[in-house]
Amino acid sequence: MSHPIIFDTDPGVDDAQAIAIALRHPEIELLGLTTTYGNVDIETATHNALLLSELASRDIPVAQGAAGPMVKPRHPAPAHIHGANGLGNIELPDVRGKKDLRSAAQFIVDTVNERPGEITLVAVGPVGNLAAALQLDPGLTEKVKRVVIMGGSIREGGNVTPVAEANMFNDPHAAQRVLTAGWPLVLVGLDVTHRCVLTQEHMQRIEAGQGELGKILAGSYAFYRDFYREFLGIDGCCPHDSCALAWLLRPELFTTAPGHLSVVTDGIAEGQTLFAPEGRGFIQERWSQTPLAEVCLEVDGEAVVEWIADTLS
Numbered sequence: 001m002s003h004p005i006i007f008d009t010d011p012g013v014d015d016a017q018a019i020a021i022a023l024r025h026p027e028i029e030l031l032g033l034t035t036t037y038g039n040v041d042i043e044t045a046t047h048n049a050l051l052l053s054e055l056a057s058r059d060i061p062v063a064q065g066a067a068g069p070m071v072k073p074r075h076p077a078p079a080h081i082h083g084a085n086g087l088g089n090i091e092l093p094d095v096r097g098k099k100d101l102r103s104a105a106q107f108i109v110d111t112v113n114e115r116p117g118e119i120t121l122v123a124v125g126p127v128g129n130l131a132a133a134l135q136l137d138p139g140l141t142e143k144v145k146r147v148v149i150m151g152g153s154i155r156e157g158g159n160v161t162p163v164a165e166a167n168m169f170n171d172p173h174a175a176q177r178v179l180t181a182g183w184p185l186v187l188v189g190l191d192v193t194h195r196c197v198l199t200q201e202h203m204q205r206i207e208a209g210q211g212e213l214g215k216i217l218a219g220s221y222a223f224y225r226d227f228y229r230e231f232l233g234i235d236g237c238c239p240h241d242s243c244a245l246a247w248l249l250r251p252e253l254f255t256t257a258p259g260h261l262s263v264v265t266d267g268i269a270e271g272q273t274l275f276a277p278e279g280r281g282f283i284q285e286r287w288s289q290t291p292l293a294e295v296c297l298e299v300d301g302e303a304v305v306e307w308i309a310d311t312l313s
């Protein structure tokens with residue numbers, strides 16, 4: 001079965017790994033890359049998306065999107081994690097391709113309306129482009145097949161604050177809009193991505209299998225791995241964004257639960273994702289009033305990283 005997807009991304013080292021999967025996997029029909037600020041500024045995100053598809057010899061539309069959050073001021077890009085160029089500060093070849101003339105949000109709306117009921121939106125950065133697309137066409141909620149989001153944390157705690165995951169924290173107002181829109185949504189958060197560790201051995205297989213693209217993936221991985229080693233004591237890296245595609249193609253590796261999501265937009269817990277399991281009573285009903293979504297709670301992490309390495313080797 002082929003999955004037509006639009007991949008919304010802020011590349012980003014782990015985004016680049018996921019983009020490579022989206023470009024290469026035979027069961028993915030990649031209709032476009034839409035870019036957002038997040039790991040890098042928006043121009044760099046678009047440059048990297050164009051570059052990665054060129055290195056895979058694919059001509060994929062790249063539509064540029066949000067340059068900052070909907071409401072809050074923008075946080076500085078995490079250059080210590082992804083490098084100032086988003087790809088571990090390695091030297092990058094020139095890009096020849098040009099971005100699509102439409103905004104990311106318009107591209108999403110146009111593409112979904114051409115194939116109602118068929119397209120999955122996979123978003124692995126701050127979700128402002130999806131919020132803007134909903135603003136342009138509220139009927140999108142009925143026209144997408146599914147929305148898969150790498151972001152949030154149910155029981156795991158945060159990675160940029162004690163409670164907030166980076167993609168939610170970067171634009172909590174957009175996240176609140178998108179996670180409560182009532183479309184068929186799956187949240188692939190830190191509860192599962194932190195159980196997956198892509199090792200140097202995996203990356204050696206990927207480098208050997210991916211030609212010029214493999215050199216970029218391996219070079220940027222080395223920088224990203226240094227961050228994981230120094231700050232988290234992990235020998236390898238969490239391939240957060242690839243986990244969203246792993247869920248799409250290998251859902252049997254994940255355990256999910258239905259419930260109601262909300263995102264804290266202000267205060268000390270801003271960016272936190274709140275999850276009220278379906279059917280569970282609380283002192284008030286306000287946490288259970290948003291539409292139902294699915295969240296990932298457990299995963300076979302070893303099988304996911306094997307799947308990533310197999311896909312790219």
Ligand code: RIB
Nearest residue numbers: 012015039124166167240
């Ligand atoms: O928290 C992990 C997410 O934040 C990933 O999408 C990664 O690319 C970073 O931006």
Ligand code: CA
Nearest residue numbers: 012015124125
């Ligand atoms: Ca990302």
